[in-house]
Amino acid sequence: MIAVELKRQFRRVRTYLGLGLIALVPIAITLAFKFGNPRHGRRDQGLIAVARSSGLNMAIGSLLTTTGFLLVVVVTLFAADAVAGEASWGTLRYLLIRPVRRARLLTAKLVASAALALLTTVVVVVVGLIAGLAAFGWHPATIISSRALSTPSTSTSPGVAVPIVPSLPVSSMPPTTALWHLLVAMVFIAWSMAGVFAFTFLVSTLTTKSFGAIAAGVGLMIVSFIFDGISVIGAVRDYLPTHYWSAWENLFVTGGSLGSMWLGVLSAAAYAAVFLAVAWWHFTRKDILT
Amino acid sequence: MDSPAGGDKVISLSGLTKVFNEHVVAVDHLDLTISRGQIFGLLGPNGAGKTTTIRMLLGLVIPTSGSIEVFGQRLRPGADVLARVGAMVEDPSFVPHLSGIENLRQWWRYGGQPLREAHVEEALAVAGLGDDVFRKVRTYSHGMRQRLGIAQALLCNPDLLVLDEPTNGLDPAQIRELRQVFWRLSERGTTVMISSHLLAEVEQSCTHVGVMNRGKIVTAGAVDTLVGGSEVAYVEVDDAERARAVLAATAGVASVNPEGDGLSVALDGTDRPTVVASLVHAGVAVRTVTARHRLEDAFLQLLSSPTAQGPDDRGRGAYPQQTPGAAAGTTVAAS
Numbered sequence: 001m002i003a004v005e006l007k008r009q010f011r012r013v014r015t016y017l018g019l020g021l022i023a024l025v026p027i028a029i030t031l032a033f034k035f036g037n038p039r040h041g042r043r044d045q046g047l048i049a050v051a052r053s054s055g056l057n058m059a060i061g062s063l064l065t066t067t068g069f070l071l072v073v074v075v076t077l078f079a080a081d082a083v084a085g086e087a088s089w090g091t092l093r094y095l096l097i098r099p100v101r102r103a104r105l106l107t108a109k110l111v112a113s114a115a116l117a118l119l120t121t122v123v124v125v126v127v128g129l130i131a132g133l134a135a136f137g138w139h140p141a142t143i144i145s146s147r148a149l150s151t152p153s154t155s156t157s158p159g160v161a162v163p164i165v166p167s168l169p170v171s172s173m174p175p176t177t178a179l180w181h182l183l184v185a186m187v188f189i190a191w192s193m194a195g196v197f198a199f200t201f202l203v204s205t206l207t208t209k210s211f212g213a214i215a216a217g218v219g220l221m222i223v224s225f226i227f228d229g230i231s232v233i234g235a236v237r238d239y240l241p242t243h244y245w246s247a248w249e250n251l252f253v254t255g256g257s258l259g260s261m262w263l264g265v266l267s268a269a270a271y272a273a274v275f276l277a278v279a280w281w282h283f284t285r286k287d288i289l290t
Numbered sequence: 291m292d293s294p295a296g297g298d299k300v301i302s303l304s305g306l307t308k309v310f311n312e313h314v315v316a317v318d319h320l321d322l323t324i325s326r327g328q329i330f331g332l333l334g335p336n337g338a339g340k341t342t343t344i345r346m347l348l349g350l351v352i353p354t355s356g357s358i359e360v361f362g363q364r365l366r367p368g369a370d371v372l373a374r375v376g377a378m379v380e381d382p383s384f385v386p387h388l389s390g391i392e393n394l395r396q397w398w399r400y401g402g403q404p405l406r407e408a409h410v411e412e413a414l415a416v417a418g419l420g421d422d423v424f425r426k427v428r429t430y431s432h433g434m435r436q437r438l439g440i441a442q443a444l445l446c447n448p449d450l451l452v453l454d455e456p457t458n459g460l461d462p463a464q465i466r467e468l469r470q471v472f473w474r475l476s477e478r479g480t481t482v483m484i485s486s487h488l489l490a491e492v493e494q495s496c497t498h499v500g501v502m503n504r505g506k507i508v509t510a511g512a513v514d515t516l517v518g519g520s521e522v523a524y525v526e527v528d529d530a531e532r533a534r535a536v537l538a539a540t541a542g543v544a545s546v547n548p549e550g551d552g553l554s555v556a557l558d559g560t561d562r563p564t565v566v567a568s569l570v571h572a573g574v575a576v577r578t579v580t581a582r583h584r585l586e587d588a589f590l591q592l593l594s595s596p597t598a599q600g601p602d603d604r605g606r607g608a609y610p611q612q613t614p615g616a617a618a619g620t621t622v623a624a625s
Contacts, residue, residue: 093383099370102367
């Protein structure tokens with residue numbers, strides 16, 4: 001059934017539009033870094049400032065530029081469409097009159113849409129790596145000192161980050177090690193979106209409008225970002241679904257702590273578990289009127 | 291496949307009730323039994339609860355109370371017994387960017403059964419779509435979708451076929467073909483249940499009928515019995531009050547009920563000429579007199595009564611509503 005579901009998704013134009021859109025970003029920023037004037041980038045901060053130094057750094061840069069927004073939009077697109085898409089076609093009722101338990105249909109929908117979400121993250125890394133290697137070559141990755149990187153909780157709010165100056169101490173990481181770190185970052189990023197993904201999936205079981213579910217997922221992310229930027233609320237921020245999203249940057253920072261990544265994994269798992277439990281509870285009892 | 295122990299009962303609904311939003315009663319303590327080989331028509335105005343009943347029968351809507359048994363098994367959402375049921379619920383719906391045949395194949399696979407078990411050829415033969423099955427469904431007319439929907443319902447070679455308003459969008463020739471399909475299926479033991487708001491359709495297609503209104507079955511039985519039974523006269527007169535008094539005193543008149551602009555007079559042991567004669571004799575001017583059988587009378591009375599479209603229609607925006615007048619007009623013209 002999961003195979004049928006995947007096949008159904010890969011026959012859709014929107015699957016390719018989503019993946020194509022996200023693939024354009026690494027290509028676009030690689031071109032920008034290759035042909036743009038370096039002097040205009042002097043005020044760049046953090047890891048993006050060293051994107052030119054290696055193809056691997058360019059792949060890191062691709063992740064940095066997409067994780068804040070576009071990656072999440074495409075990922076929520078797949079979650080939002082999972083059930084609401086069928087409801088809007090009117091085909092949901094026909095799938096549910098087959099001799100198959102609702103929980104099983106929902107599982108197939110979840111697995112297929114999660115696979116697409118994972119693929120989206122893979123596309124960013126792979127396209128970023130290919131474009132980066134073509135433009136800047138296979139060199140040791142440049143990593144920065146922890147002083148140069150803003151803390152994960154504030155990196156997405158402008159004005160709070162510590163500015164990096166190119167003269168700050170930077171060191172290099174052997175390319176193979178950097179590649180491994182990149183893979184770990186990819187898995188972490190994909191996993192850290194699980195909470196927002198599950199929330200969008202839940203909304204998808206409640207509505208017939210995929211767009212509404214996307215709006216709900218992206219809205220949750222934006223609200224979480226906003227609160228994460230308000231330092232006076234203190235420790236509450238640690239429980240926000242997006243709080244640890246940039247923790248992976250520590251993989252490319254000398255002396256960066258990886259503890260926040262583990263917290264990010266746990267936080268996403270907890271959010272996903274709660275939202276998916278509600279989705280299952282509701283969907284297996286709901287009246288299908290569409 | 292024969293129905294298992296439990297006799298000929300294919301569908302058995304008892305005390306079936308559905309209340310939406312805690313106060314909208316869509317189906318109200320419905321009891322209904324449909325036996326093997328019947329072509330059963332669920333007849334009623336829009337908003338009577340037909341679609342909700344069918345949705346409960348297929349496990350789409352969860353009953354508030356009461357029980358549903360299909361082939362002797364209690365029906366739950368996604369129950370195994372649904373493998374023996376083919377259905378179309380309201381409009382046929384398909385994935386627009388896939389062809390007709392791809393839609394059928396994908397839908398079948400969602401049931402977890404291998405494609406070779408699907409009766410694709412037979413179903414397509416009934417649908418008669420020819421090479422159009424290879425076109426994207428997006429390009430289909432309403433009638434083509436309807437026929438593809440019926441093909442989908444026939445894919446499992448059903449022992450029970452449930453179709454909600456199946457003749458919508460079909461032309462008269464296609465309706466006749468569909469009726470023949472029902473008869474063929476019925477002959478080999480398949481039970482067919484259709485819903486309709488058209489009396490003529492049920493009369494011509496079905497062996498059995500249940501007239502439904504406001505969530506309840508008003509009249510049910512074999513179509514032959516209901517059509518061939520005692521007669522009802524519909525009269526329009528100048529003075530309804532006086533006419534009621536006269537008819538109440540006439541021997542052989544079972545009951546008199548106001549209906550629209552006239553009166554529905556149930557006859558039991560007398561005939562129309564006698565009724566007209568007694569009215570005229572008493573000085574009541576008779577404008578119209580029409581003969582009806584019981585099924586027609588039950589249905590038409592239902593449509594003319596102001597409570598037919600009762601308060602329980604609120605909150606059911608999902609269902610397309612049609613005015614009872616329009617439905618009645620079609621019915622009278624066709625019968």
